[in-house]
Amino acid sequence: MARSIQSLERAAAVLRLLAGGERRLGLSEIASALDLAKGTAHGLLRTLQQEGFVEQEPVSGRYQLGAELLRLGNSYLDVHELRARALPWTDDLARSSGEAVFLGVLHQQGVLIVHHVFRPDDSRQVLEIGAMRPLHSTALGKVLSAYDPVAHSEALDAGMEQLTSRTLTDAAEFEKELDLTRARGWAGDVEETWDGVASIAAPIHDRRRMPVGAVALTGAVERVCSDAGNAELRADLVAAVRDCARAVARDLGADRF
Amino acid sequence: MTDAHTAGPFIAAIDQGTTSSRCIVFDKDGRIVAVDQKEHEQIFPKPGWVEHDAKEIWTNVQEVVDGAVSKAGITSADVKAIGITNQRETTLLWDKNTGEPVHNAIVWQDTRTAELCRELGRNVGQDRFRRETGLPLASYFAGPKIRWLLDNVDGLRERAEAGDILFGTMDSWVIWNLTGGVNGGVHVTDVTNASRTLLMNLHTMAWDDKILSSMDVPAAVLPEIRSSAEVYGEAASGALQGVPVASALGDQQAALFGQTCYAEGEAKSTYGTGTFLLMNTGDEPVNSYNGLLTTVGYQIGDNKPVYALEGAIAVTGSLVQWMRDQMGLISTAAEIETLALSVEDNGGAYFVPAFSGLFAPYWRDDARGVIAGLTRYVTKAHLARAVLEATAWQTREIVDAMTKDSGVELTALKVDGGMTSNNLLMQNLSDFLDAPVVRPLVAETTCLGAAYAAGLAVGFWPDTDALRANWRRAAEWTPQMDDDTRKREYKSWLKAVERTMGWIEEDSKE
Ligand SMILES: Nc1ncnc2c1ncn2[C@@H]1O[C@H](COP(=O)(O)OP(=O)(O)OP(=O)(O)O)[C@@H](O)[C@H]1O
Ligand SMILES: [Mg+2]
Numbered sequence: 129m130a131r132s133i134q135s136l137e138r139a140a141a142v143l144r145l146l147a148g149g150e151r152r153l154g155l156s157e158i159a160s161a162l163d164l165a166k167g168t169a170h171g172l173l174r175t176l177q178q179e180g181f182v183e184q185e186p187v188s189g190r191y192q193l194g195a196e197l198l199r200l201g202n203s204y205l206d207v208h209e210l211r212a213r214a215l216p217w218t219d220d221l222a223r224s225s226g227e228a229v230f231l232g233v234l235h236q237q238g239v240l241i242v243h244h245v246f247r248p249d250d251s252r253q254v255l256e257i258g259a260m261r262p263l264h265s266t267a268l269g270k271v272l273s274a275y276d277p278v279a280h281s282e283a284l285d286a287g288m289e290q291l292t293s294r295t296l297t298d299a300a301e302f303e304k305e306l307d308l309t310r311a312r313g314w315a316g317d318v319e320e321t322w323d324g325v326a327s328i329a330a331p332i333h334d335r336r337r338m339p340v341g342a343v344a345l346t347g348a349v350e351r352v353c354s355d356a357g358n359a360e361l362r363a364d365l366v367a368a369v370r371d372c373a374r375a376v377a378r379d380l381g382a383d384r385f
Numbered sequence: 386m387t388d389a390h391t392a393g394p395f396i397a398a399i400d401q402g403t404t405s406s407r408c409i410v411f412d413k414d415g416r417i418v419a420v421d422q423k424e425h426e427q428i429f430p431k432p433g434w435v436e437h438d439a440k441e442i443w444t445n446v447q448e449v450v451d452g453a454v455s456k457a458g459i460t461s462a463d464v465k466a467i468g469i470t471n472q473r474e475t476t477l478l479w480d481k482n483t484g485e486p487v488h489n490a491i492v493w494q495d496t497r498t499a500e501l502c503r504e505l506g507r508n509v510g511q512d513r514f515r516r517e518t519g520l521p522l523a524s525y526f527a528g529p530k531i532r533w534l535l536d537n538v539d540g541l542r543e544r545a546e547a548g549d550i551l552f553g554t555m556d557s558w559v560i561w562n563l564t565g566g567v568n569g570g571v572h573v574t575d576v577t578n579a580s581r582t583l584l585m586n587l588h589t590m591a592w593d594d595k596i597l598s599s600m601d602v603p604a605a606v607l608p609e610i611r612s613s614a615e616v617y618g619e620a621a622s623g624a625l626q627g628v629p630v631a632s633a634l635g636d637q638q639a640a641l642f643g644q645t646c647y648a649e650g651e652a653k654s655t656y657g658t659g660t661f662l663l664m665n666t667g668d669e670p671v672n673s674y675n676g677l678l679t680t681v682g683y684q685i686g687d688n689k690p691v692y693a694l695e696g697a698i699a700v701t702g703s704l705v706q707w708m709r710d711q712m713g714l715i716s717t718a719a720e721i722e723t724l725a726l727s728v729e730d731n732g733g734a735y736f737v738p739a740f741s742g743l744f745a746p747y748w749r750d751d752a753r754g755v756i757a758g759l760t761r762y763v764t765k766a767h768l769a770r771a772v773l774e775a776t777a778w779q780t781r782e783i784v785d786a787m788t789k790d791s792g793v794e795l796t797a798l799k800v801d802g803g804m805t806s807n808n809l810l811m812q813n814l815s816d817f818l819d820a821p822v823v824r825p826l827v828a829e830t831t832c833l834g835a836a837y838a839a840g841l842a843v844g845f846w847p848d849t850d851a852l853r854a855n856w857r858r859a860a861e862w863t864p865q866m867d868d869d870t871r872k873r874e875y876k877s878w879l880k881a882v883e884r885t886m887g888w889i890e891e892d893s894k895e
Contacts, residue, residue, distance in 0.1 A: 206717065208719040208720060208721075209717050211808070212717075212719040215806045222859065223857065224416070244860065245859050245860065246858055246859055246860060248826055250857070257808050
């Protein structure tokens with residue numbers, strides 16, 4: 129068994145002690161309870177304080193658990209909250225682009241569609257909320273895999289099935305695609321999932337720069353691509369998708385960037 | 386949502402709602418350019434009483450107008466008109482010389498006038514004024530609230546009779562202040578808001594002298610009744626100083642207008658604090674024999690008024706808020722869906738939220754909330770299901786009444802409001818109604834409707850056809866429930882509703 133790191137063990141003991149009741153504790157109480165030298169205890173507390181795990185009351189100088197611990201426990205964003213916050217912005221994206229808009233999150237080995245706005249042309253369309261999409265071929269899946277390490281490994285584990293002649297099935301090529309996605313901040317899917325369909329997606333970051341989901345615009349390849357060869361995605365649509373993702377992020381309390 | 390695609394000029398809409406006031410700036414395509422919003426305090430002095438501080442509301446309205454205009458990065462010169470929409474029936478009396486409210490506003494949900502309404506019904510009962518006003522005598526409406534204030538605020542009746550006191554629903558309060566207040570503010574209301582007072586005659590669109598004297602309300606306090614879309618005056622101060630104030634519509638009528646229900650038989654249902662289903666019935670008021678309200682839909686300038694049938698449900702979104710704030714079972718309204726989805730069904734539980742009695746189709750002040758069908762098996766997740774299903778079943782009851790009264794079979798339900806972001810609820814609705822449910826691209830139809838009416842009044846849009854062209858389908862839910870299940874569940878729901886009635890007994894009534 130690997131040797132454990134003593135200072136981490138001690139930090140954990142401090143947190144456990146502070147979590148033990150409603151009370152706040154002073155430095156000497158903590159030091160004596162854990163059988164530590166005052167200097168050692170002080171060093172631990174200062175580091176924990178810097179990380180936000182412990183807070184010091186200004187008047188009494190006593191220590192208590194910090195807000196960061198709470199945030200760690202609750203960092204998961206409810207997908208229905210995400211949909212409610214995203215709704216006005218995704219509506220606006222559908223209206224301005226004339227294409228369908230989706231919101232996706234990682235679920236098991238794929239992308240779960242949690243929100244869908246119809247293409248605003250009054251044609252018959254079916255609501256796809258609850259549907260699963262592949263991680264390796266869709267724009268949503270690529271964005272999630274590029275920014276979320278868990279999604280990345282799920283994508284590789286899931287295997288990269290050939291869906292159309294343009295699907296990436298080689299792991300090295302997929303990695304290159306994810307590098308590109310991170311470098312430019314968005315991902316595309318030009319007939320890699322369905323023939324004749326293209327899509328553009330951007331990540332929605334929360335205030336800790338974690339990707340909580342992704343927003344995508346999807347439409348016929350002739351409309352979403354700018355050139356005759358259907359390879360280049362339209363720059364104005366890319367900008368609109370990224371604006372939408374940023375607007376949702378702002379609503380979720382992410383910093384302006 | 387400001388980007389290169391949106392260029393002026395614009396219309397600004399003010400929505401003075403039950404929980405918040407907001408201002409939205411729209412462009413010519415009906416796209417949202419900027420929004421600002423501020424909540425105000427809900428004051429609960431006693432069980433069943435709900436009040437708002439009207440001064441706080443006016444301050445918030447000024448702030449959100451300035452906020453939205455500044456977020457849009459525009460000036461008053463870019464804004465062609467201001468539209469007003471408001472929580473309906475909420476009643477305020479203020480001193481016209483000082484601009485000071487004489488009491489907090491009494492909110493539409495407030496039930497303090499239940500006993501007074503019974504007295505006013507005399508030997509005829511609830512329908513005493515229905516022929517003239519289209520409404521049952523219920524504590525929901527404004528007239529009895531005015532009477533309560535006149536009876537209960539010291540010296541108020543004398544001041545009112547001397548002509549020093551003004552009455553208004555929130556449209557009047559906002560317009561009076563916006564156009565200058567004590568310095569020449571105009572004291573008006575529109576036909577839709579006036580149709581919710583129990584004091585306006587639906588056939589003449591004028592205050593009804595007979596009812597005024599039966600209810601003992603002096604005509605001197607009443608605002609002038611105007612159409613829903615015309616220029617009432619100009620903003621006297623703030624970021625939109627000099628811009629014409631050009632529409633007023635109750636929030637539900639504004640949503641009907643924003644959903645472009647301009648043809649007879651078209652209907653919408655708005656899911657907010659409460660839920661209100663309105664159907665356009667054209668230029669004839671249709672009497673209800675099934676517990677619906679007959680009301681004014683809108684009136685554009687000199688055109689004939691358009692009438693509507695309305696099914697009103699007092700508690701829908703506010704039940705979700707109750708689960709969040711009073712029960713602490715969820716931390717945001719949207720989480721109700723997460724909790725509900727953690728189980729397959731309601732576990733046999735039914736929740737009838739008759740917190741302030743039952744509105745349509747029952748109109749029972751004596752009902753109170755019930756959770757029925759509880760067993761040891763039921764968890765908070767089942768209750769979350771029951772909460773959402775309550776909204777859907779209440780809609781079903783109103784749709785049934787609407788079909789009976791109008792003879793129009795519902796082919797699809799157009800929905801809007803904050804709760805439409807709840808996918809499970811929308812699916813429940815479609816399942817329980819056995820009809821498609823359709824959400825339009827702009828969920829803010831209340832503000833949009835006020836903006837549309839104001840834009841029509843100043844010629845920003847040429848006619849309602851131009852507005853109809855802006856309507857787009859954003860989502861559609863289709864029924865997936867089998868007939869037997871629907872019938873069985875509906876029956877259980879109706880049984881639970883029965884159990885709410887008669888809870889408040891005659892002599893214990895306030
Ligand atoms: N995802 C959701 N699921 C269920 N209920 C929701 C959800 N999102 C919002 N709500 C409910 O919807 C209501 C807010 O909707 P909305 O803003 O349309 O209300 P409103 O009635 O227009 O408010 P106001 O009266 O202030 O104008 C709240 O009661 C809230 O509990
Ligand atoms: Mg509202």
